[in-house]
Amino acid sequence: MNKPEQSTTNxxxxxxxxxxxxxxxxxxxxVVSMAITLFAPMFVWDxxxxxxxxxxIVNLAIGFGMLLANRVYxxxxxxxxxxxxxxxxxxxxGVGLVVGLSYEMLEDIKLISFQxxxxxxxxxxxxxxxxxxxxGRRKYQ
Amino acid sequence: MKNRLKVLRAERDWTQAQLASALGVSRQTINAIEKGKFDxxxxxxxxxxxxxxxxxEDIFQDEV
Numbered sequence: 035m036n037k038p039e040q041s042t043t044n045x046x047x048x049x050x051x052x053x054x055x056x057x058x059x060x061x062x063x064x065v066v067s068m069a070i071t072l073f074a075p076m077f078v079w080d081x082x083x084x085x086x087x088x089x090x091i092v093n094l095a096i097g098f099g100m101l102l103a104n105r106v107y108x109x110x111x112x113x114x115x116x117x118x119x120x121x122x123x124x125x126x127x128g129v130g131l132v133v134g135l136s137y138e139m140l141e142d143i144k145l146i147s148f149q150x151x152x153x154x155x156x157x158x159x160x161x162x163x164x165x166x167x168x169x170g171r172r173k174y175q
Numbered sequence: 176m177k178n179r180l181k182v183l184r185a186e187r188d189w190t191q192a193q194l195a196s197a198l199g200v201s202r203q204t205i206n207a208i209e210k211g212k213f214d215x216x217x218x219x220x221x222x223x224x225x226x227x228x229x230x231x232e233d234i235f236q237d238e239v
Contacts, residue, residue: 046199112200114213174207 046112053107060100067093114174122166129162130155177236181209183227198222 071089079085108119134155140146184194191209195202198219207213215223215235224231 044196046195046201112204113216113219114204114207115201117213171203174203174212 049110053103053110057100057103057107060096060103064093064096064100067096118167118170118174121170122163125166126159126163130159133158176214177211177238178208179234180205180223183229183234184209194226197226 067089071086071093074089075081075086108116111119137150137155141148141150180194184191189197191202191205195205198205199222200219204213208215220231220235223234227234
């Protein structure tokens with residue numbers, strides 16, 4: 035029996051690299067558009083309503099593009115990598131829900147004096163997702 | 176689930192990367208399957224069976 039060709043792996047790796055690159059570009063564009071949407075009304079166009087609405091629409095459109103790029107990326111992974119991502123996303127959803135609601139409740143029951151920020155929850159979810167991926171990779175190592 | 180993937184691969188002098196190449200998955204996935212840490216899907220098992228020209232049962236065995 036002949037040795038299998040390397041071409042499929044190269045195709046798999048190339049496809050993954052391409053999908054990762056697209057996801058990276060879309061994510062970067064989304065972050066930039068988010069910054070523009072947030073800061074430009076204050077520092078560039080003095081809260082001009084039309085420009086601000088355009089900024090929000092562009093930000094949402096790029097965000098949707100990022101979601102599609104993420105979908106393509108996930109579908110391009112092999113079944114074990116998809117399982118790792120699936121587990122990490124499940125964990126993130128659970129932690130986000132539990133921590134988010136508890137965090138919001140802390141102010142209501144006067145355990146914290148500041149207003150809970152959505153950004154804090156996003157950080158917790160990002161760290162959980164990262165931890166989930168690392169733990170999944172170690173599990174299947 | 177037990178499997179003979181590592182033995183079959185070694186008999187043919189293939190690397191994990193080459194087998195991954197032929198099956199269209201990552202090398203890490205081949206490594207996890209060989210170590211019994213990840214059970215492949217039926218389509219992937221069929222693909223492996225076709226590649227080794229064997230039946231699925233000759234490659235993968237249930238651990239009951």
